[in-house]
Amino acid sequence: MAHESMPLFPLHQVLLPGAAMDLRVFERRYLDLVRDCGRSGGGFGICLILEGNEAGAPATPAAYGTEARIEDFDTGNDGLLTLRVRGHRRFHAIRTRVRDNGLVMADVEWLRADGEDVLRPEHALLGTLLQTMMEKTGTDLNGLPARIFEQAGWVGWRLAQILPITPEQRVSILQEDDVHARLQRLLEWID
Structure with missing residues (x-):
């Protein structure tokens, strides 16, 4: 089975499908991630941090996460890039690696989308x-x-x-x- 490679943005919070989240972006690796997503029209993964911090050295992400798609962006009063993202597809990260710039990349498999089930x-x-x-x-x-x-x-x-x-x-x-x-x-x- 072929896996898709996707950049990750590990956080101390969880993005769920359909949910919106605001992000402040200031580290070079994440500014590059946003630029690349803008060029490709793609998204990036948000996973809960298992070990580490949101800034600084690459954190260890959970194996499950949600693809984030950028809905809006702006510059905050502090001059930092702010993003409004929305959760789309769920994924399982099969393996991760860290690029030279500290960006965590994952080979992901997409999880099954929800059907039209009604409440029991x-x-x-x-x-x-x-x-x-x-x-x-x-x-x-x-x-x-x-x-x-x-x-x-x-x-x-x-x-x-x-x-x-x-x-x-x-x-x-x-x-x-x-x-x-x-x-x-x-x-x-x-x-």
Whole structure:
């Protein structure tokens, strides 16, 4: 099976499919990464840091992550590049290597995309919970499709994004291919 090579941006947080994240970019290796993504139209991987720091020496990333695509960019008041990225496909990093400039590269295999599964009766409460949480935080729900809170994959990713769970728990959700198993795990953590 052929693997795709992709640059990684290890962080102390987890990007989930469909979620947005803001990044400040100042290290040369990541400025180069952004330039290369702009030229190729491609994305880069965001993985949780297992060992190390976000800046300085290359960190050891988790083996599972999410492809980030740049939606917007600007320069902050401090002159640093700021990015708005959104999570797309999940991946498993088969092997990693570090370039001379400190950028971590990974050979990745793409994980299965979610299907159109609807919430099972035992998880229906999670759709209601998510809708209530989003309403209470002032999220505008008018632009969302009418039945979005019945889609198992979407509900799972959004709950994993907003629930107060650890980054390690988010990675474990990221690794799970079965949308119903993801929802069951979230339900157990809520209890």
